Amino acid sequence: MISSDNAQTFAWQFNENDQEFSLQGSLRPQRVDDLTGCMTALENAVSTVKGRFYLNVRRLVRMNNVAFQAIAQKLADTCTNRPDLNIQITTSSVVGWSTRKFAALQATNENISVSEYDSEFYPGQTFLEEGGFIPILRTQTKLTWHHEREILRRHGMQPGLQMADICCGIGDFAVLVQKEFEPGRLVALDHSKSSLDYARKVADEFGVRGIEYVFGDASEMLLESNQFDFVTCRHSLQVFNHPEHILQELFRICKPGGRVYITNEKNSHCLGEPRSETIQWTYNEVAKLWAHFDMDIEFGPKSRRYLQDAGFDDIKMESFMVTNLDGNPQDFADIIQSWENVYAGQMAVERGDNPEFIARFRQGFQDHIFAAKHPKGYAGWPIWVASARKPK
Template sequence: MTSPAGSGSAGKGQHRYTQGHEPATLASHGRRTAQSSCAYLLPVLEPGMRVLDVGCGPGTITLDLAEVVAPGEVVGIEPVAGPLAAARDEAARRGDTTTRFEQADVLALPHDDDSFDVVHAHQVLQHVTDPVTALTEMARVCRPGGWVAARDADYAAMAWFPEVPELDEWRSIYRDVARGNGAEPDAGRRLRGWARAAGLADVRLSTSVWTYADDRSCRWWGESQAERYVGRVFAEQAAEHGVDAEQLARIGDGWWRWSTAPDAWFAVVHGELLARLPLG
């Protein structure tokens, strides 16, 4: 993924990760599984494959993939150390001693050409400053006949009920902040164009949705979002766009209010890209 907001340069891309790697964000990412986050990829995986997981975060998806392709080798990367520590802790908890977690930038991968059978990125392209270069690099390190896979949310396509005004305000601010960082929050709809620009030809495109529509999941989703967007990292970036702490606190209250509504419903729409590289 990208370096945390406010950290300055992080290799070639000099990205800022809009959401930061604060505890609320890592805790949310830590609930992700291969089944919930890359089901479109699972049918092409086989035991013995070598997989690179770009933007591995706290490692839950990475380690799930490792179970699927065992005894193959899986490597997870992040450009900053914080999430890698959480990923290594998760590996230790699971008793996985073979999956590796390394610091690397997707815009300049430190791997040889044709190194992996699968190169995967979940919620990464929306945060990088140059998603076409990211896909080009992912394809470079993927072997002929291998797979490049990416799944990204599309903020403009998100939908919810009840119509809490603070959530509209949240989305507008988030999109402004992300684009101020050189990122693209409406990434899902752009995957086809980015793949074409990166020279990927044999492309399969799909969509999937995370749906929160029961008391427990809505309460978790609303609380998680409230904690993220009143946190220090996002607040510092939002301040650069004229958003003050009082406004963010009001948005946080809106998330809490939405999360306890008896008919709360939220849909996160994702675009999915699965590209097979030519054999030669």
């Protein structure tokens, strides 16, 4: 059940099955009495649960001290009256103040704990940000854009559309789209502050204007529903442990009749010649490595099923192969080297792989580079593209 206070721009919901009480919106009462309905609902919810009670504030955009003090006191009283109950507060890093504010309760009450939802939902975030990916992402986009500029047209992209690029990363794709298609509006959203800082810098250096960069959680976007004609999300569903949550949000912000466009990989289908056998072995192991960290680098061909399950229709799907023949073979080699650095470096070590395995693992990447740079060689990296319409 969802309830709200007409005098306030916030709402609350209690899920009995999950024992979770959620707050969302802007919680800024003038006095405690303004919260009577919400606080009564919170008290009633606590009285019905056992073991662990969840307070979810990850969609609470604003909260003043009146509200925080009232909720903090209610939780403190609960800890005193119900010592058998553990209280788990779930915040979001994209709403910067929430973790800091509620952490104070954790420090003074041993039965209260605070966790950031994003850190659990984005299992690969540290690898992507800290593992050396940012320097190579522009090279990847340069090689994929060679194919995608025409694929986008086939999937419905045209000038003047209201567009959102979700999980925009360092923003290079958004810049290329802005220059090529001149959308009427372009919002670029990402969960990484460092990536967005880089994106703004690149756009400024290239003199590109009109891109609205937004810091946000792709699974809980603070964007209004039904506002974009074309929504893109590239190489991202494969990084999340619950891609269906992202698709639900892409569906929500897309206008009825609009389209969502996604790209993802199936890394075990990477190929090269000569030395194909060692290359194939390594990329099969890449898939297993990602699965260990609750990510799915094999997601590409699954796109159609996921789009159908999310409620889309008119699904279009195709694939393309980025190769060493798309430009300078060294660019392709640089991408593979960056993969080796992260996969056979930080990720394999964190999984606990032994030195012998890592050495063999690395060899496959080096053989892929050898194939890319060989004068008679061929090396490929396959990508699946899918788009679908939100029914009218």
